[in-house]
Amino acid sequence: MDRVDGLVSCPRCELSLNEFVYQLIEFNPHPWGWTPTFVDPSLGEDIWESKEDLLQLHHGQLNRLADLGWYRDQYRILVFQGDFHGQQLAERSAVSRFEALSALREVLETFSRK
Secondary structure, eight states, X not given: XXXXXXXXXXXXXXXXXXXXXXXXXXXXXXXXXXXEEEEOGGGGSSSOOOOSOSEEEEETTTTEEEEEEEETTEEXXXXXXSSTTSOEEEEEEESSHHHHHHHHHHHHHHTTOO
């Protein structure tokens, strides 16, 4: 991730990380096939709330669930086949919100394919 004028942007798509989240919300469904099913309002703020449920996305065509949340002292990104009771396909951890969204972008892109 690159810092430019205090903002953090993705080197691949050149969007700030908040812009990336807003694209997920505004393009319904997103071009990768993910549709937000829950978005915590704090994601639009400079400081996110520290809670387990921050963002949940569903990929209808592939029947996958992606979840971003705060657990104890780190962000976790989880991807499941089906729902939370299905096979866990991925787990990533991050200590900063910038690392968390970078990891989220990576897993969403990866698990948009069969």
